[in-house]
Amino acid sequence: MKRIDYRRIKLTKEEKAIEDALVRGEYVPVSKEEHERIAVALAARKKDAVLNIRINRGDLEGLKQKARRLGVKYQTFISELLHRAAQS
Numbered sequence: 001m002k003r004i005d006y007r008r009i010k011l012t013k014e015e016k017a018i019e020d021a022l023v024r025g026e027y028v029p030v031s032k033e034e035h036e037r038i039a040v041a042l043a044a045r046k047k048d049a050v051l052n053i054r055i056n057r058g059d060l061e062g063l064k065q066k067a068r069r070l071g072v073k074y075q076t077f078i079s080e081l082l083h084r085a086a087q088s
Contacts, residue, residue: 047079 011019021027030038067077 045083051082 063078063081064074067074070077072080
C-alpha cells in the first residue's frame, strides 16, 4: 500500500481556511438530531430550477451594487430576494 505524505498536499484557499478553523476548534460536534435538522434545511434550499428573466439594466446594476456591499454574489443575492418573496 502506498503511503501518502500529507505534508506535500497543496490545499486550496478554501481548504486551508477549513483546516485552520478546525485547528482553532471552531467546528464542534453536533447531535445526530441536529445534524439531520441541518441536512433537511440544506436540502430545502437546494437550487434545482433555472429561471431566465429580462430586467432593466439599471435595476440589475443596483442589485449588483447591493450584493457587492453585502459581500455576496449578485445571483445568490437575487435568489435570496426571490426566496424571501416566495415565503411571505
